[in-house]
Amino acid sequence: MTPLEWVSTVSLSLGIAIVLGKWLIVIPLKSFIKEQTYPIQPTSNGGRALPDIARTVDRIEKRLDEHIALHHKD
Numbered sequence: 555m556t557p558l559e560w561v562s563t564v565s566l567s568l569g570i571a572i573v574l575g576k577w578l579i580v581i582p583l584k585s586f587i588k589e590q591t592y593p594i595q596p597t598s599n600g601g602r603a604l605p606d607i608a609r610t611v612d613r614i615e616k617r618l619d620e621h622i623a624l625h626h627k628d
Contacts, residue, residue, distance in 0.1 A: 555563075
């Protein structure tokens with residue numbers, strides 16, 4: 555076997571291994587991760603994430619504190 559034939563065979567083998575690796579490993583792994591990280595109730599909170607709700611609560615708290623400070627002076 556000449557060096558050129560050897561390099562061609564190795565290149566073809568690596569190409570096939572990469573394609574099979576993606577098809578057998580990467581695609582199922584991505585699918586598994588997507589399934590495991592899917593929201594339990596995707597329509598809860600109007601589709602918003604927990605950090606969105608936390609920011610909203612913080613804004614409400616700030617407005618409430620300002621309102622109390624403005625109207626309930628001691």
